[in-house]
Amino acid sequence: MIANLGLAALWLAAALALLQLLAAWRALRMAGAKEGALVRPVAIVQGLLAALAFVCLIAVFCQTDLSVKLVAMNSHSAKPMLYKFAGAWGNHEGSMLLWVTIMGLAGGLVALVERRLPEPTMLATLAAQAFVSLGFYAFLLISSNPFERLDPAAPEGQGLNPLLQDPGLAFHPPTLYIGYVGLSIAFSFAVGALITREVSPAFARAMRPWVLGAWIFLTIGIVAGSYWAYYELGWGGWWFWDPVENASLMPWLAATALLHSASVLAARNALRAWTVMLGVVAFSMSMVGTFLVRSGILTSVHAFAVDPERGSFILGLLALNIGAALVLFALRAATVTEGERFAVTSREGALVFNNVMLTGALGIVLIGTLYPLLAEALGTKVSVGPPYFNPMTAVFVVPMLAVLAVGPLLRWRQDSFARITPMVAIPALLTGAAASVLVLKGMAVLPLLGMALAAGLALAAFMPLRGRKLSRVNLPLWGMIAAHFGVAVALFGMAADSAWTVERLVAVQTGQAVEVGPWKVTLRTIVPVAGPNWTALEGEMEARYKGGDPRMLHPQARAFWAPPQQTSESALATRWNGQLYAVLGEQAEDGRWQLRLWWKPFVTMIWFGGLLIALGGVLALIGRVWSDLKRIIARGKIAYRRERQGR
Amino acid sequence: MSAPAKPSRWALWLPVVLFVGFIALVAVGLWRPASRDVHSAMIGKELPRFDLPPAVPERPGLARGDMLGGKPRLLNIFASWCIPCAAEAQQLEQLRQLGVEVDGVAIRDKQDDLAVFLARNGNPYARIGADPVSKIQFDIGSSGVPESFVVDARGVIRYQHIGVIAPDQVPMILARLKEAEQ
Amino acid sequence: MRRAAIALLLAAAALPAAAQDKLPPAPYAYTQLEDPAQEARAKALMETLRCLQCQGQSIADSDAPIAGDMRSQVRLKIKAGEDPEAIRAWLVQSYGDYVSYAPRLTDATWPLFAAPLVLLGLAIVLLRRRFGGKGA
Known part of the structure; x- marks a missing residue:
């Protein structure tokens, strides 16, 4: 019943998306056509219907309705409720439905609130949004119907991959998806602006909150995913340059660049074509990322669509949407003038530099990720990993970080280095001092660079506050400071982890103590424990930091039964200055237990820094939306007063 | 880039060209599904030196020297804990009956388990070396079990077969062995 | 999503668990070298060698038995004084460039x-x- 309702809502939403596209198209072709008035309401209803379909899917998962094929394939009646719920999007069809839901809702919201742009641009934007959505509706309805029925119903579901049964992971995909799909709005704005040749500061201002929102979610998604990998995979690594990780990093890099170039366009009416291009590129990267993950052409083993049909469908959509946008860009960009001019030594100059560097880093990640595929087409197999990505991205990221310290201090349009020298000198000295100390300590090149830059950057991040009254600093500026400081913090965490981690791999009897860095860890005992759908051996460890109070750690070696699989659950002891990371391995024949222990100084700074970056985005978003609201309210008041006076 | 007042035409089409290249590349990757097997790079090269102790008392161990001279031999990498290997045993036995000399290396195996495995599935091996640390795999470029290598009389690796030798692949293996005679 | 996929890569590594060998790990699979300088060299190398069965991970991050055996070989060779790049070259000779994350x-x-x-x-x-x- 619910499944039928969901499918009906999905079909209706698809039909409305088509109506939205046709109505907007007609209104654009013939000025003053009545259909124009339809577009906004249709966009809103379309979003709501997509959401209804998604709610229906969640409902059938929560009830474990085994007459729905998707539920039977991916769920199990014995699963905890949280994972039944999250199971709705923990599979290909469900996540695609989530995709169109977010697209529909975001499009509806744009239709509802955005009034700054000229109406034709809005129509073109909503037409673009409908066009992209339609492709995904077609994908769902033709080849990935989430509501497909089983007759007769399955006796029991097949379960969800145990590694995915983790509270963090349950909400990780939707977070990333909101980021991915949020960028579709930026894409639609860019296409709308190209169609009507209206690339203006108003366009940038309309686009900016959406880019900011998507970027915040992408940031949180990446941070959460990285932390999840760190504690779940059991070897203490937090970034692997895995294709699937890169798939989320690429849209983030593009969105970061877009965010900054949109600021230039909004404030100074410059970088017009570049901003439009980035709008297209950012969403392209979302789609490329989705394609790489879904098609399974890069990573070898995967639960999702290793099905070439699905891969081809996404590839087709990608080629159609992005190809069309790029052709449109090539045709129209020549008519988009560059906008206001500015000097090298100016805020814009620094932002342009960093935009180019971010794009360069994006290029490296893209090439490194795809290269194994190209090599395969040429008949050889190669692997591209950290030894390539780390130094090659550093080529672009290190200069970018240096300019990042200086840029916010520069004035718009034209400035001189002489003016900001005093503000730059102190962070630069700090960087130099840190570098020389670390050289003496014999640190490796990349961690050394990272740490020295982090020191200077942390200080430089606050320099824009100099000479300002703190109570009068606006939220977007606080946001920028938080985000830039977050970059320094994360960088410090990465450098510290790679330079100072202490590893101990040992086999111990119960009762035996091991030292790892400043910690002394004693394996007290091993006890069996049982969870809802697993059993485990749990180690009870006592850890003391420099002889202090004991802290108890409980790493587990888990065995799931639906489907059967073994995982190791690491245990962490967190201090302000780092984390102790413990994993329980197998028992040797002599009765000793294999332990893996790491002391990772300041490793948590990586994720705290990431969260600070996201917080910066949140502050900026609140500031922007607030000032937009104030403007709308003020305009409303003026209109109201005029009306009153007129009478 | 917004740089020049009149951006040159070709520069604007560059993203399109790159994008078409990208689509072509991934389309090829998608429609010509790459094999996930990791192939040995030792084909055509000499078998490295190794000397493995016997894995079970009833068969001698295996060293590089044992595989030289005479006719081409089949080197089978297997293990008693490997379920597909049990399915492969029949084909190996068939090959043995057809006069093929099959040598085995048992990977990460225990003598008792191996004895049970051989008793249950038959023992087509002339020799079985024990490699409890997978060292020979790293030497000859094997990444799993079962795998089979055709080694010619001069000790050159001529062919690698990844996975189970299926019943219908027996003639193909025979052909490979024949080829290795030259 | 990306996490999910990585998780599944790992899961794939764990799949043959049902048919796992019962042999204890090779001597240096889960044991560090006594000399910290040698261990650091081995660790740096292992982080750039690709696990052959899990495919998406380095041998330094994998529980697959073959990854453990490879770690043991790497450590033994480092212990014997071999140059890390020579060890990489040895594996590349066997498996091709696929095995090395450093192109x-x-x-x-x-x-x-x-x-x-x-x-x-x-x-x-x-x-x-x-x-x-x-x-x-």
Whole structure:
């Protein structure tokens, strides 16, 4: 019943998306056509219907309705409720439905609130949004119907991959998806602006909150995913340059660049074509990322669509949407003038530099990720990993970080280095001092660079506050400071982890103590424990930091039964200055237990820094939306007063 | 880039060209599904030196020297804990009956388990070396079990077969062995 | 999503668990070398060698038995005084470039190394065209 309702809502939403596209198209072709008035309401209803379909899917998962094929394939009646719920999007069809839901809702919201742009641009934007959505509706309805029925119903579901049964992971995909799909709005704005040749500061201002929102979610998604990998995979690594990780990093890099170039366009009416291009590129990267993950052409083993049909469908959509946008860009960009001019030594100059560097880093990640595929087409197999990505991205990221310290201090349009020298000198000295100390300590090149830059950057991040009254600093500026400081913090965490981690791999009897860095860890005992759908051996460890109070750690070696699989659950002891990371391995024949222990100084700074970056985005978003609201309210008041006076 | 007042035409089409290249590349990757097997790079090269102790008392161990001279031999990498290997045993036995000399290396195996495995599935091996640390795999470029290598009389690796030798692949293996005679 | 996929990579590594060997790990699979300098060298190398069964991970991050055996071999060779790059070359000789996460400059990989130069060149061209001729 619910499944039928969901499918009906999905079909209706698809039909409305088509109506939205046709109505907007007609209104654009013939000025003053009545259909124009339809577009906004249709966009809103379309979003709501997509959401209804998604709610229906969640409902059938929560009830474990085994007459729905998707539920039977991916769920199990014995699963905890949280994972039944999250199971709705923990599979290909469900996540695609989530995709169109977010697209529909975001499009509806744009239709509802955005009034700054000229109406034709809005129509073109909503037409673009409908066009992209339609492709995904077609994908769902033709080849990935989430509501497909089983007759007769399955006796029991097949379960969800145990590694995915983790509270963090349950909400990780939707977070990333909101980021991915949020960028579709930026894409639609860019296409709308190209169609009507209206690339203006108003366009940038309309686009900016959406880019900011998507970027915040992408940031949180990446941070959460990285932390999840760190504690779940059991070897203490937090970034692997895995294709699937890169798939989320690429849209983030593009969105970061877009965010900054949109600021230039909004404030100074410059970088017009570049901003439009980035709008297209950012969403392209979302789609490329989705394609790489879904098609399974890069990573070898995967639960999702290793099905070439699905891969081809996404590839087709990608080629159609992005190809069309790029052709449109090539045709129209020549008519988009560059906008206001500015000097090298100016805020814009620094932002342009960093935009180019971010794009360069994006290029490296893209090439490194795809290269194994190209090599395969040429008949050889190669692997591209950290030894390539780390130094090659550093080529672009290190200069970018240096300019990042200086840029916010520069004035718009034209400035001189002489003016900001005093503000730059102190962070630069700090960087130099840190570098020389670390050289003496014999640190490796990349961690050394990272740490020295982090020191200077942390200080430089606050320099824009100099000479300002703190109570009068606006939220977007606080946001920028938080985000830039977050970059320094994360960088410090990465450098510290790679330079100072202490590893101990040992086999111990119960009762035996091991030292790892400043910690002394004693394996007290091993006890069996049982969870809802697993059993485990749990180690009870006592850890003391420099002889202090004991802290108890409980790493587990888990065995799931639906489907059967073994995982190791690491245990962490967190201090302000780092984390102790413990994993329980197998028992040797002599009765000793294999332990893996790491002391990772300041490793948590990586994720705290990431969260600070996201917080910066949140502050900026609140500031922007607030000032937009104030403007709308003020305009409303003026209109109201005029009306009153007129009478 | 917004740089020049009149951006040159070709520069604007560059993203399109790159994008078409990208689509072509991934389309090829998608429609010509790459094999996930990791192939040995030792084909055509000499078998490295190794000397493995016997894995079970009833068969001698295996060293590089044992595989030289005479006719081409089949080197089978297997293990008693490997379920597909049990399915492969029949084909190996068939090959043995057809006069093929099959040598085995048992990977990460225990003598008792191996004895049970051989008793249950038959023992087509002339020799079985024990490699409890997978060292020979790293030497000859094997990444799993079962795998089979055709080694010619001069000790050159001529062919690698990844996975189970299926019943219908027996003639193909025979052909490979024949080829290795030259 | 990406996490999910990585998780599944791992899961795939764990799949043959049902048919796992019962042999204890090789001597240096889960044991560090006594000399910290040697261990550091081994660790750095292991982080750049690809696990053959899990495919998406280095042997330093994998529980697959073959990864453990490879770690043991790497540590033993380092202990015997071999150069890390010689050990990499040994594995590349057996498995091809696939096994190493550090691509070499070869006929098949030169575009990978040309790309950063091209990107850097493009970046410089873009920046010069933006700022060139006008001065500050």
